[in-house]
Amino acid sequence: MDDSDDEYVDSYAVDSVQPRQRHPRRKRDGKSSGDAGADSQPQGYAWEDEYHRSWDVVQEDSGGSLAGVVAGMVEQAKRKRVLHDTRPVQRGIIRNIVLILDMSFAMADVDMRPNRLQVMINYAIEFVNEYFNQNPISQLAIVGMRDGIAVLVSPLDGNPNVHLDNLQALRKQYGSGVPSLQNALEMAKVILMHVPSHCTKEVLLIFGALMSSDPGDINKTISDLVLNKIRVRIIGLAAQVAVCQRLTAETNFGDKSMYNVVLNEAHFRDLFLESTTPLSINKLAARSQSACVEMGFASRVNEAKPSLCTCHGRLTKRSYTCPRCLAKVCSLPMVCPCCQLTLILSTHLARSYHHLFPLENFERKETNLEPSASCFGCMTPLDHAYACPKCHNSFCIDCDVYCHESLHNCPGCEAITT
Amino acid sequence: MDGVDDTSAVLQAAGLHQPPVEEAPSLLCVIIDTHAEGWHKLEGWSFKETMASVMVLLNAHMALSNANDVAVLGFNGMGPRMVYPQKEDAPLSDVKLEGTMYRQFHKMDKTVLAALATQLQETTVNKHCSISAPLTLALCYTQRIMRQRPGTRGRILLVSVTGDVPSKYISTMNSIFAAQKAHIPIDVCKLGGEKTNLQQAADFTGGAYIDIAHPRGLVQYFMSTFLIDPATRQMLNQATQPEVDFRAVCFLTKEVVEIGHVCSVCLCIMKDEPDGSCPICHTVFESTQLPSFT
Ligand SMILES: [Zn+2]
Ligand SMILES: [Zn+2]
Ligand SMILES: [Zn+2]
Ligand SMILES: [Zn+2]
Ligand SMILES: [Zn+2]
Numbered sequence: 001m002d003d004s005d006d007e008y009v010d011s012y013a014v015d016s017v018q019p020r021q022r023h024p025r026r027k028r029d030g031k032s033s034g035d036a037g038a039d040s041q042p043q044g045y046a047w048e049d050e051y052h053r054s055w056d057v058v059q060e061d062s063g064g065s066l067a068g069v070v071a072g073m074v075e076q077a078k079r080k081r082v083l084h085d086t087r088p089v090q091r092g093i094i095r096n097i098v099l100i101l102d103m104s105f106a107m108a109d110v111d112m113r114p115n116r117l118q119v120m121i122n123y124a125i126e127f128v129n130e131y132f133n134q135n136p137i138s139q140l141a142i143v144g145m146r147d148g149i150a151v152l153v154s155p156l157d158g159n160p161n162v163h164l165d166n167l168q169a170l171r172k173q174y175g176s177g178v179p180s181l182q183n184a185l186e187m188a189k190v191i192l193m194h195v196p197s198h199c200t201k202e203v204l205l206i207f208g209a210l211m212s213s214d215p216g217d218i219n220k221t222i223s224d225l226v227l228n229k230i231r232v233r234i235i236g237l238a239a240q241v242a243v244c245q246r247l248t249a250e251t252n253f254g255d256k257s258m259y260n261v262v263l264n265e266a267h268f269r270d271l272f273l274e275s276t277t278p279l280s281i282n283k284l285a286a287r288s289q290s291a292c293v294e295m296g297f298a299s300r301v302n303e304a305k306p307s308l309c310t311c312h313g314r315l316t317k318r319s320y321t322c323p324r325c326l327a328k329v330c331s332l333p334m335v336c337p338c339c340q341l342t343l344i345l346s347t348h349l350a351r352s353y354h355h356l357f358p359l360e361n362f363e364r365k366e367t368n369l370e371p372s373a374s375c376f377g378c379m380t381p382l383d384h385a386y387a388c389p390k391c392h393n394s395f396c397i398d399c400d401v402y403c404h405e406s407l408h409n410c411p412g413c414e415a416i417t418t
Numbered sequence: 419m420d421g422v423d424d425t426s427a428v429l430q431a432a433g434l435h436q437p438p439v440e441e442a443p444s445l446l447c448v449i450i451d452t453h454a455e456g457w458h459k460l461e462g463w464s465f466k467e468t469m470a471s472v473m474v475l476l477n478a479h480m481a482l483s484n485a486n487d488v489a490v491l492g493f494n495g496m497g498p499r500m501v502y503p504q505k506e507d508a509p510l511s512d513v514k515l516e517g518t519m520y521r522q523f524h525k526m527d528k529t530v531l532a533a534l535a536t537q538l539q540e541t542t543v544n545k546h547c548s549i550s551a552p553l554t555l556a557l558c559y560t561q562r563i564m565r566q567r568p569g570t571r572g573r574i575l576l577v578s579v580t581g582d583v584p585s586k587y588i589s590t591m592n593s594i595f596a597a598q599k600a601h602i603p604i605d606v607c608k609l610g611g612e613k614t615n616l617q618q619a620a621d622f623t624g625g626a627y628i629d630i631a632h633p634r635g636l637v638q639y640f641m642s643t644f645l646i647d648p649a650t651r652q653m654l655n656q657a658t659q660p661e662v663d664f665r666a667v668c669f670l671t672k673e674v675v676e677i678g679h680v681c682s683v684c685l686c687i688m689k690d691e692p693d694g695s696c697p698i699c700h701t702v703f704e705s706t707q708l709p710s711f712t
Contacts, residue, residue, distance in 0.1 A: 291682050297678065346666035377562075380562060
């Protein structure tokens with residue numbers, strides 16, 4: 001009787017905590033079709049791994065209290081978010097992304113509330129806003145997969161409002177039919193065909209289904225994508241699929257981190273928004289992806305009387321003037337309709353500079369602090385100090401997170417005068 | 419009943435359906451430029467009189483609501499420093515009262531004026547502090563107050579008398595973007611020095627920018643422009659900037675450029691077309707022919 005009880009608890013625990021692993025991972029299929037070395041992780045099913053209970057990890061302190069442990073775990077979680085890779089790598093900052101959204105039957109699943117499609121659209125809207133915030137001189141197109149074909153949701157454009165309107169319109173639709181990876185990828189290839197070589201060409205694919213209905217050989221499409229230097233990133237909603245793994249690895253010079261399967265809604269959002277950071281340019285690809293581009297920096301004029309803009313023919317008062325031909329345009333960034341000069345604001349470029357000159361990670365100080373020690377940034381008394389490796393000032397965990405996530409400045413390094 | 423509904427409808431239409439001002443506590447961070455050189459060059463201005471006007475603004479802000487708070491920072495060649503609130507604050511009861519003045523006002527006035535006067539005495543010839551330094555500190559402090567008292571709205575007022583340090587362009591822009599992200603408007607009150615990035619800072623974060631040429635009526639400027647909550651400003655007719663300078667600075671020659679060449683890898687701006695490779699990141703350019711952006 002005792003034995004059977006134990007068994008029941010075990011299997012129940014595995015099943016309820018990792019529902020997404022219920023489907024056998026398709027890694028085995030990949031292995032059998034000659035995809036040697038595709039994965040170095042332990043092979044097999046998730047339930048064959050040893051199960052860790054969260055309460056096994058927690059240890060009471062000497063007083064029998066958990067408060068200190070919990071506080072430590074909270075701090076660790078915050079810290080984990082800020083430990084970025086701070087090597088100044090070359091990143092492709094003028095980006096072109098085709099966002100492919102799965103709109104097939106699989107998206108009607110209700111494992112995310114209210115259903116996968118609505119959740120995906122919500123996060124896609126957030127993604128569009130954040131993408132244009134971080135990459136102001138980049139462009140985006142949106143493609144949907146449904147009924148075995150690819151549908152163009154939103155054409156390649158640098159204006160976020162166009163995409164937001166089109167995404168809002170998607171809300172009224174339901175997932176239907178089967179998805180076709182090949183059709184969607186071919187459409188993305190055509191969209192990115194005449195993008196100049198100094199810009200990046202990327203595809204971000206949200207894949208809810210575990211199958212794809214293709215009209216031809218997808219391997220040919222994959223090698224076409226590699227030839228066209230298009231990099232594919234995939235976020236899976238159900239389980240790993242062998243073809244996706246191969247697709248991402250081959251288009252990213254063997255980098256396997258570009259294919260991820262979501263664990264829950266928060267993880268889905270994190271993965272989605274992670275794609276807003278520009279990719280580092282692989283050394284192999286860097287040579288053909290550099291150019292010197294001529295750009296005009298327009299000044300803004302407030303006119304007393306409205307006049308027509310050259311771009312839309314609308315009456316506006318607030319406008320920008322092209323420094324080369326003095327044509328009036330109403331919004332930036334834009335290509336001058338008269339002389340084809342790229343017009344931007346210098347602030348558009350400045351937004352990307354923190355990718356190029358990242359702030360170094362702060363190091364946790366292990367030595368005992370004086371009781372009067374306080375954070376250099378916000379003056380809170382310190383429990384644990386995090387020190388900047390350059391200026392050696394101490395900061396609290398909240399300032400550490402804020403400096404690395406939003407501010408990208410170190411208050412101590414800034415205080416050094418010249 | 420109808421009358422009430424009408425007002426709310428009008429407010430809705432004007433996009434002003436935020437909660438009333440007294441509901442949201444507001445933190446006003448005032449950053450004072452204490453470069454002695456800058457003040458010396460200003461003709462017709464006295465530091466003392468200007469500070470008197472600033473104190474009127476600070477007291478008025480505190481008086482608007484019990485929940486309102488202020489912070490004051492000063493910066494000069496010795497770096498930025500928090501002036502108020504101080505790290506080790508003397509308890510309020512220790513403050514000696516003169517006449518019938520509100521205890522909190524009295525304490526703040528004394529601390530701020532004494533600390534700023536000391537900073538002005540510091541001789542730091544040929545050393546300049548960029549505005550990025552006090553802005554970064556002010557943002558960290560505002561974030562702390564926002565964490566401790568959720569719902570607090572932050573604002574920053576910068577009183578500037580010197581131009582900015584061009585080498586700190588990137589850090590300055592970083593702090594401007596962070597302020598914009600956190601919806602913290604940066605108001606700029608320029609008394610001297612060049613325009614530089616301050617105009618962009620105010621424009622980007624939705625703050626006011628005023629270039630004051632004459633010291634007379636300074637209190638009027640402060641009370642009619644900077645005291646008003648940013649949400650309320652939309653309803654008032656305020657001075658706008660006729661033209662905002664968005665021209666860029668060449669990374670190599672530090673000249674202001676209208677048409678420049680931009681490296682697609684590091685986005686550095688150059689006045690003249692470089693030959694073959696980028697002087698900043700040393701990337702070799704593929705073609706000498708200039709492709710267009712799209
Ligand atoms: Zn127009
Ligand atoms: Zn033009
Ligand atoms: Zn802090
Ligand atoms: Zn530092
Ligand atoms: Zn470069």
